[in-house]
Amino acid sequence: MAFNFGAAAGAAAANPTGAFGGFGTTTTAPGSAFSFSAPTNTGTTGLFGATQNKGFGFGTGFGGPGTGTGLGTGLGTGLGFGGFSTQQQQPTLGGLFSQPTQAPSQSNQLINTASALSAPTLLGDERDAILAKWNQLQAFWGAGKGYFNSNIAPVEFTQENPFCRFKAVGFSCMPNNKDEDGLVVLVFNRKEVDIRNQQQQLVESLHKILGGNQTLSVNVEGVKTLPDDQTEVVIYVVERSPNGTSRRVPATTLYAHFEQVNIKTSLQQLGVTLSMARTELSPAQIKQLLQNPPAGVDPIIWEQAKVDNPDPEKLIPVPMVGFKELLRRLKVQDQMTKQHQTRLDIISEDISELQKNQTTTMAKIAQYKRKLMDLSHRTLQVLIKQEIQRKSGYAIQADEEQLRVQLDTIQCELNAPTQFKGRLNELMSQIRMQNHFGAVRAEERYYIDADLLQEIKQHLKQQQEGLSHLISIIKDDLEDIKLIEHGLNESIPIRGGIFS
Numbered sequence: 001m002a003f004n005f006g007a008a009a010g011a012a013a014a015n016p017t018g019a020f021g022g023f024g025t026t027t028t029a030p031g032s033a034f035s036f037s038a039p040t041n042t043g044t045t046g047l048f049g050a051t052q053n054k055g056f057g058f059g060t061g062f063g064g065p066g067t068g069t070g071l072g073t074g075l076g077t078g079l080g081f082g083g084f085s086t087q088q089q090q091p092t093l094g095g096l097f098s099q100p101t102q103a104p105s106q107s108n109q110l111i112n113t114a115s116a117l118s119a120p121t122l123l124g125d126e127r128d129a130i131l132a133k134w135n136q137l138q139a140f141w142g143a144g145k146g147y148f149n150s151n152i153a154p155v156e157f158t159q160e161n162p163f164c165r166f167k168a169v170g171f172s173c174m175p176n177n178k179d180e181d182g183l184v185v186l187v188f189n190r191k192e193v194d195i196r197n198q199q200q201q202l203v204e205s206l207h208k209i210l211g212g213n214q215t216l217s218v219n220v221e222g223v224k225t226l227p228d229d230q231t232e233v234v235i236y237v238v239e240r241s242p243n244g245t246s247r248r249v250p251a252t253t254l255y256a257h258f259e260q261v262n263i264k265t266s267l268q269q270l271g272v273t274l275s276m277a278r279t280e281l282s283p284a285q286i287k288q289l290l291q292n293p294p295a296g297v298d299p300i301i302w303e304q305a306k307v308d309n310p311d312p313e314k315l316i317p318v319p320m321v322g323f324k325e326l327l328r329r330l331k332v333q334d335q336m337t338k339q340h341q342t343r344l345d346i347i348s349e350d351i352s353e354l355q356k357n358q359t360t361t362m363a364k365i366a367q368y369k370r371k372l373m374d375l376s377h378r379t380l381q382v383l384i385k386q387e388i389q390r391k392s393g394y395a396i397q398a399d400e401e402q403l404r405v406q407l408d409t410i411q412c413e414l415n416a417p418t419q420f421k422g423r424l425n426e427l428m429s430q431i432r433m434q435n436h437f438g439a440v441r442a443e444e445r446y447y448i449d450a451d452l453l454q455e456i457k458q459h460l461k462q463q464q465e466g467l468s469h470l471i472s473i474i475k476d477d478l479e480d481i482k483l484i485e486h487g488l489n490e491s492i493p494i495r496g497g498i499f500s
Contacts, residue, residue, distance in 0.1 A: 109155075116146030116155045117163075139163040142322065159322045160296040166322055167297060169305035170329065171315040174286075179279045182236040182248035183221055184255055186267070187274040192225040195233060199223070202270070206235065209266045210257070215240050216249075225339075227331030234278065251277035286316070294319045367449050 115121075116135045120128045131147065135155075138144035142159030159166065177183050188195060195202065199220060206218045221234040237249040255277035257263060267275065281289070293302035297319050305317040320326055396404075414420050448456070 112148065112152060112155050113146070113161075116148040120146075120148035122147050122150055136163070140165050142166060162296050162298070164296060164321070167301075168320045168326070169297070169301060169317050170320050171305075171309060172318050173314055174281060174316050175278050176280050177251070177278050179250045179252055179277075180248065181279075182251050182254060183234050183278040184236065184251055184258065185274075185276050185278050186233045186235060186272050187226065188231045188233060188271045189229075189273050190231055190271050191229050192223060192231045195223055195231045202233070205270055209263060210237065225335060227328070227335050230273070251279050281316075289316070296321065363449065367452070 116132075117139060118132060120131045120135065122128060122131060135146040135148070135157075138146060138157045139161055140163055142157060142161060142164035144157050146155040146157055148155070158164075203218045203220065207216065210216055210218070217238045217240070219236055219238060221236055223234075224232045226232050236251075237254055238246050239249055240246045255275065258267060258275045264275075290306055293299045302317070306312075309315055309317060320329060414424070
């Protein structure tokens with residue numbers, strides 16, 4: 001192990017050369033406390049076994065400034081990336097992955113970090129071992145200053161150092177937009193409602209920032225809500241030529257224009273906190289990104305992340321350094337979950353409306369079927385009456401007599417109990433049973449047209465009135481019958497007395 005955090009204080013003080021086994025691929029000479037290899041730009045393993053390739057770094061969202069040039073074609077914050085660093089010195093794609101020159105103090109920084117973590121000489125006694133352990137804890141945490149020498153400034157520990165333990169690797173979607181699409185993302189520190197209400201003024205302001213050229217027109221591709229009351233606006237600019245043709249300004253060109261100092265100041269006055277070109281990564285860029293772990297990420301963890309990638313064609317591993325980045329991704333996830341839930345609610349409402357329309361349509365279809373059957377019967381009756389009138393006064397012709405004989409024969413066969421009538425009755429009973437069970441299982445509901453329902457109500461009301469009138473008549477008759485019976489009962493004893 002290159003750096004032993006479990007070494008005892010006494011052992012560290014007694015054997016300072018054992019605190020570090022070496023840096024990079026350089027071996028430590030006997031009797032020397034530290035030995036450092038000369039820094040190179042070959043991308044080999046550097047200090048503490050971590051890759052020291054600064055050609056590709058993560059800025060906004062993945063690391064602090066100063067970790068190297070970022071990816072100018074950064075991936076949008078709405079996709080969960082938070083964007084690659086926009087601190088780009090060259091807007092063209094040619095300089096995105098170029099190796100920056102090594103700072104003159106980089107080797108001194110490595111020496112100071114090693115001294116702070118292994119063998120500080122600030123106090124000159126056994127307390128330096130305790131100070132070394134404290135510096136190690138600060139390196140683990142990724143914050144604080146490591147004091148190691150009274151004559152040298154302390155080492156600043158950040159979360160990008162290789163010993164920081166609060167790191168993880170996640171996966172985010174890669175954009176699939178081309179440079180010719182001209183999409184540029186602007187993140188505003190304002191709410192979505194305010195952006196939508198003032199969208200026209202925003203477009204006019206961006207047009208003025210672009211110089212107010214009449215051949216240019218600013219268009220809004222989409223507006224999306226981000227966490228912390230921020231809003232993502234995707235724009236593109238169309239350039240019209242004098243001959244009538246038009247084209248979109250490439251995303252890299254538009255982004256490079258926005259990154260100019262005076263233009264960037266004007267955008268900040270509008271509330272823009274971040275701008276990036278939304279373009280897809282080339283295969284060479286993806287290959288270089290995957291081959292070179294980001295600053296401070298263990299190459300073993302990075303390789304494992306590439307193996308665990310569920311969809312290498314659409315997803316790319318991205319580091320999550322510190323709790324702020326984890327919180328940001330959590331907020332983005334919550335935001336996307338809310339958007340998905342909103343979309344599901346809209347789809348559910350549409351489905352409910354379609355179901356209502358389907359029910360109404362089925363009821364109308366059933367009503368039209370009944371009307372069609374009624375009209376068919378009426379048409380058939382008219383044709384029969386017309387044919388009867390046309391044939392009135394004529395004798396039955398031979399073909400009609402032959403047809404009548406055939407109909408009588410068919411009627412006899414149908415009415416024969418052992419022939420078709422018995423089978424038809426059996427089939428009819430089976431059909432009725434199937435319809436009954438099918439209605440019970442499906443719990444089919446029937447809907448009646450409003451006009452037909454009104455007619456049924458009116459008919460039932462008339463029937464009810466007729467029944468009430470009939471009941472009143474029956475009651476009157478019963479009263480008359482009682483009077484007759486009472487009169488008869490009284491007359492019988494009188495007649496009996498007369499005849500006695």
